[in-house]
Amino acid sequence: MTALAPGVDEARTRAFPFPGRNFLSILDLDPVHVGELLNLADGFVALNRQKSKKLDLLKGRTLINLFFEASTRTQSSFELAGKRLGADVVNMSPRASSIVKGETLVDTAVTLNAMQPDILVVRHASSGAASLLSQKVSCSVINAGDGQHEHPTQALLDALSMRRAFGHVDGLTVAICGDVLHSRVARSNVALLTMLGANVRVVGPPTLMPADVDRWGVEVHQDLKTGIAGADVVMMLRLQLERMQGVLVPSTREYFRLWGLDREKLARAAEGVRVMHPGPMNRGVEIDSDVADDLAVSLIQDQVEMGVAVRMAVLAALAARLENR
Amino acid sequence: MSARPVAFINARLLDPESGYDGPGSLIVSAGAIADLSKGVNASDLSQDMRVIDAQGALLCPGLIDLRVKTGEPGAEPKETLKSAARAAAAGGVTSIVVQPDTDPVIDDPAVVDFILRRARDIELVHVYPAGAATEGLRGLGMAEIGLMREAGCVYVTNVDSPIRDSRVMRRLLAYAGGLGVLVSHRPSDPWLSADAVATEGEFAGRMGLAAEPVAGETIMLERDMALVELTGARFMVDQISAAAPLESLARAKARGLPVIATASINHLSFNELDIGDYRTFCKLAPPLRCEDDRLALVDSLASGLVDIVVSAHAPAPPEEKRLPYDEAAPGAIGLQTLLPALLTLHHEGRVPLARLIGAVTLGPARAIGSSAGRLSVGSPADLVLCDIDAPILIDAAALISKSKNSAFDGRRLQGAVLMTLVDGRIVHEA
Numbered sequence: 001m002t003a004l005a006p007g008v009d010e011a012r013t014r015a016f017p018f019p020g021r022n023f024l025s026i027l028d029l030d031p032v033h034v035g036e037l038l039n040l041a042d043g044f045v046a047l048n049r050q051k052s053k054k055l056d057l058l059k060g061r062t063l064i065n066l067f068f069e070a071s072t073r074t075q076s077s078f079e080l081a082g083k084r085l086g087a088d089v090v091n092m093s094p095r096a097s098s099i100v101k102g103e104t105l106v107d108t109a110v111t112l113n114a115m116q117p118d119i120l121v122v123r124h125a126s127s128g129a130a131s132l133l134s135q136k137v138s139c140s141v142i143n144a145g146d147g148q149h150e151h152p153t154q155a156l157l158d159a160l161s162m163r164r165a166f167g168h169v170d171g172l173t174v175a176i177c178g179d180v181l182h183s184r185v186a187r188s189n190v191a192l193l194t195m196l197g198a199n200v201r202v203v204g205p206p207t208l209m210p211a212d213v214d215r216w217g218v219e220v221h222q223d224l225k226t227g228i229a230g231a232d233v234v235m236m237l238r239l240q241l242e243r244m245q246g247v248l249v250p251s252t253r254e255y256f257r258l259w260g261l262d263r264e265k266l267a268r269a270a271e272g273v274r275v276m277h278p279g280p281m282n283r284g285v286e287i288d289s290d291v292a293d294d295l296a297v298s299l300i301q302d303q304v305e306m307g308v309a310v311r312m313a314v315l316a317a318l319a320a321r322l323e324n325r
Numbered sequence: 326m327s328a329r330p331v332a333f334i335n336a337r338l339l340d341p342e343s344g345y346d347g348p349g350s351l352i353v354s355a356g357a358i359a360d361l362s363k364g365v366n367a368s369d370l371s372q373d374m375r376v377i378d379a380q381g382a383l384l385c386p387g388l389i390d391l392r393v394k395t396g397e398p399g400a401e402p403k404e405t406l407k408s409a410a411r412a413a414a415a416g417g418v419t420s421i422v423v424q425p426d427t428d429p430v431i432d433d434p435a436v437v438d439f440i441l442r443r444a445r446d447i448e449l450v451h452v453y454p455a456g457a458a459t460e461g462l463r464g465l466g467m468a469e470i471g472l473m474r475e476a477g478c479v480y481v482t483n484v485d486s487p488i489r490d491s492r493v494m495r496r497l498l499a500y501a502g503g504l505g506v507l508v509s510h511r512p513s514d515p516w517l518s519a520d521a522v523a524t525e526g527e528f529a530g531r532m533g534l535a536a537e538p539v540a541g542e543t544i545m546l547e548r549d550m551a552l553v554e555l556t557g558a559r560f561m562v563d564q565i566s567a568a569a570p571l572e573s574l575a576r577a578k579a580r581g582l583p584v585i586a587t588a589s590i591n592h593l594s595f596n597e598l599d600i601g602d603y604r605t606f607c608k609l610a611p612p613l614r615c616e617d618d619r620l621a622l623v624d625s626l627a628s629g630l631v632d633i634v635v636s637a638h639a640p641a642p643p644e645e646k647r648l649p650y651d652e653a654a655p656g657a658i659g660l661q662t663l664l665p666a667l668l669t670l671h672h673e674g675r676v677p678l679a680r681l682i683g684a685v686t687l688g689p690a691r692a693i694g695s696s697a698g699r700l701s702v703g704s705p706a707d708l709v710l711c712d713i714d715a716p717i718l719i720d721a722a723a724l725i726s727k728s729k730n731s732a733f734d735g736r737r738l739q740g741a742v743l744m745t746l747v748d749g750r751i752v753h754e755a
Contacts, residue, residue, distance in 0.1 A: 106647050126649030127533035128603030147651070148533030184533060210530030211538075 008043035008055070017321035022134045022141040023314055026152045026191040033317075034196065038160050041306065041313035045164075048084070048309060057316050058087035061118040065091045066108070067144070068124040073279055073304060074144050074154075078121045081311035085319070087119075105129060106136050113137035119318060122146070127184075140318050148182050154278055155188035157310040159196060161302045162233055165274050170197030173270070175221075175228045177203040178237035178259060178286050179248075181210050185278045186237055190216055203227030204259060207248040208239075224259050231269045235276040236261050236287045252285050262288040266297070274299045328750045329375055330354040333710065334365045336379035340700035341386070341683035351384060353706040356749040361702060379710055382743055385682050386698045387419025387450075387707035388664060389689035391480075391509075391587060392563070392635035394656070396727075398439065399428025404640035404727045406440070409660065410449035412725040414753040416661035417709035417742040418636075420451040420689075420697060425462065426484040432457035432468035434476035441477050449752050450745075451707070453479045453693065458497055458508060464488045470501050479693040480507035482563065485610055485655075487513045487545060495552050502558025507692060509587075510549055511563035512570060513611060517541030522651050524567075524612045528597050534650065539567040539618065542611060546570045550577040553584060561692060562586035564637060566611045568621035575630055585692055586630070588622050589637035590659055590666045591732055595619070599732070605646045605653035606721075606732045609637070612655075626684060627676040633688040634681075636663040640728030657732040661724050665740035668713050672739055678713075706749040715741035 016036040020028050029037070047053055063082040067075050075091065082089040092112070103111075105124065112120065119140045122130045127147030134141040145151040163169050174193055180186045180202045193200045194217045201219040202209065214220050221227030228234050239255065249255045266273065275291055276299045283289045292298055331353040338349040338361070352360040352369060360369055370376060390413065396403030406423070413421050423440060425431030431440065437454045444452030456478035457468045463486075470481055481501060488494045488510065501508045514537075521537030523529035529536035546562060550573060553560045565574060565586045577584050591609055596616040600607045607613060614622075625631040639656025646653050659666075667685065670676040690698025697707045721734035745753035 104644065104647070105649060124649065126651045129649040131602050132647075132649055146533075147649075148535075150533070187531065187533060211525040211536065212527035212530055215527045216531070 008040070008047055016317065018314070018317040021321070023152060023318065024130050024134060024141065024143045025150045026155055026188050026195070028152070031195055034156070034159070034192065037156060037310070037313045037317060038163060040316060041156070041160050041309040042164070044309035044312040045306065048305070053084045054086065055084065056086040058082065058085035058319050061087040061319060062116070063087045063089045063119045063121065063315070064112055064117045065089065065121045066112065066123070067092070068094045069145065071123055071144070073307065074123065077304070077307040078144060078311050080308050081315055085312055085315055087315070106132065109133045109137050113139060118322060119315065140322070142314065142318070145184055148184055148187070150188045151184040152188050153307070153311055153314060154185050155192040156314070157303055157306040158189055158235070158276060158278075159192055160306045160310055161276065161299045162274070164302070164306070165299060166232065169193065171199070172232045173199045173201070173230060174233040174235060175201040175203050175231040176235045176237065177224060177227060177261065179208045179239050180204055180213065180237065181208045182240065183237045189235065190218055194218070201227055201231065205249060224261070224265055225268055228265065229268045231273060233274050233276060234261060234266065234269055238278065238280065239282060239286050241282070256285055260284070260286055260288065261291055263290055266291055273297060276300060276303060278303070328356070329373060330359070330371070331746070331749070331751070332370055332374045332376045333379050333384050334376060335381060336384035336710070337381055338700060339383060339385040339679060339682055341679060341687040342699035342701065344679060346679055351700065353708070353746065353749045356706055358700060358702055358704055358706050361700060377710070377744070383711045383713050385709060385711070386686040386700060387709045387745060387747065388417050388685040389420040389693075389695065389698055390418050390636050390638065390660065390663065390685070391422045391633060391689045391692065392424060392589070393421040393638040393660065394424045394426065394640065396640060397427065397443065398436070402727065403642055406443050406452060407447045407449070408725065408727045409638070410444070410447050410452065412658070412660040413450045414745045414747070415725050415742065417664045417711060417745050418450060418660055419707035419709070419745060419747045420453065420695065421660070422453045422455050422479055422693065424484050425455055425457040425482065430457050430461050431455070431473070431478070432460050432462070434469060434472040437473050437476035437478050450747050453477065455479060455509070456481045458483045458501075458510075459488065459493065462486050464490060464493060467497055467500060470506055471504050474504065474506050480509050480561065482509040485511060487511060487515055489515050491548060491552065494549070495556065498552050498556040498558035498560070502556050505559070507559045507561055509561040509563045511611070512542045512545035512549060512565070514541035514544045517544070522608060522612065523600065524597055524614050526597065526615055532600070532603070537612065539569050539614065542567055543569045543573055546573045550582060550584065553577070553582050554580070557583065559583045564589045564592065564611060564635070565631065566592045566622065567614045567618040571621055571625050571630060578630065585632040587633040587635045588626060588631045589635055590663050591637060591657055592619065593622055593626065593634065593670065594666050595732060603650040605648065605650055606657055606730050606734065608650060608653050608655050609657060610655040623670060623675050626670070627680060629680070632684065633692060634663075634667060634684045636660050640726055641730045642728050646730050657730050658724065658726045658728055659731070660726065662719055662731060662733045662738070664709070664711060664742060665717060665738035666733060668740040669738060671713070706746055708746040709742060710744040712741045712743055714739055717741055
């Protein structure tokens, strides 16, 4: 065992390289690989808390962050993850690139691919965009959010946060609340948490629920109070402001009254309940500051920390696969 | 220019009008069917004839495709009338009705005339224009329906821009009905289908695709049926696609309304799961439905509730298809694959062969008042000779259309077009 840092076991990254060339969806993983990625990420959490955070697992590798949608936390999380593993990281955003000049997504990807990057991290407003890119480039593609489809690294960091808080994920009751219809975070979390044996509920008004969501293997609740009753984890989703102006819900104040999480509603959850949010939060819309800022219940800061570690784990496992190739 | 007479012997003749499906021979002379018989009379065959031994292959009327888009005029890199006509000939399609959503829109007799003159110069298959129902397809004021009919358009339609305003639709139906012009309309509620790229349900939900409920099609169809009842106009439902609107159609037909309906070969062949990993070639309008809807559509074709099958040929080049799913253009090409794809329903035992052939020959011929679409002495010699059992592999890149967006790419089908004749001229020979 080559101990690179406390808890980081490089041999295991080689023993369990990433199962495919790309990471587009939670469905690219099986429970064994998820467990290995989370173990690896645990090690990176310890590393990231040290003064010296650098490893050279990705030394010589080039990672391009290609974010067509604005993002602060995911983009900086991938950037830090790449740099801490020794990769050269380049950030591209649509305003700076030629997308605005009419170049298509595929043309941009092919152009970047010709610069021989090893890993392309993509965020795009269209469902399926990351998959389309992966078909046109020869490097590895990581989906950092495609439209309303998936955001797989978010689900992994959420699972890691839960596993560290409770010691396990299987058997936990997790209520995912709010705008499930437009949420890629919800889709990836439902896929991963059901795979890991959690009891998943989705909670929200019918206008924010996907059609036939009851076939996703989850319990569906309209009422937040019954939806979070006895839940170990309450995961609140962001409600986009443009969806509130009387189109899908009548108003922000009505939404907060019925589906916003405050301490009174949270009292119905299980003892020791932890609250999560993928960020950025709309305080006073889907979540009360009183709950969000209470470090005894909120895992929201942990989620951000886990984000860097999980992305390091994914990058390390992908790099191990590149070595093996 | 009169083509050399042709005699087909040892063919399997199928005439959707008389219902005859059996062995026979057929003689083509002066652009028309000159003789039909169950056997061969040597005395009928003359020296100057080209005698073709069909060896049991199917000889039936050439296909009439009522919904074809080209890029001419205005978007010729997608498809020209000539490339579409060549694809049609190779697919056994002898008449195509081109849609009016061109640039400029076919909402003026001069554009109708332009299309007809171009088609005459190309001299391959029959090309008929459909006229725009409303000026500029904007859904507000009526286009010059009467003048376009005089110029040669065979029906009017608003193509893929449903007419929202019920009063406009009522007046259109009353006016066109008075002139005896067929009105075609695709039932789609513009609000329920706004921004939608898939059919609402578990699949679209998991894929994160903006989706429309089938109810949008039912609502618009029910409105149209009520307005047909009010006005008595001849009406064609464009691309009915799901079980619920089929029930509405059945009720309208049972009430005796002058309604016919088309289905696209795509909706008879695929369901929403064929979208798979965001395949934009399966992005269609209306979007692909669930398997229960597809099977209901197939059953309705078998029963005759659905009268006509169209290819819904809609060429789109890579720059319109090689995009994220929600940004890609809808539509797929289909002229060359229409016949073999349709034959799948025969090979699967779901729809009788005569019914299938009728839905692409006699059915559309009656809709547009054409004397083609049947095998009878004196009718135009628009014919297709097809080995209905021959296995073929669809390779989109090898198809004739300028755009290669075939939803059937990579599919194994049965049915090879051996020869296509238009007005007695051989326009395609394998």
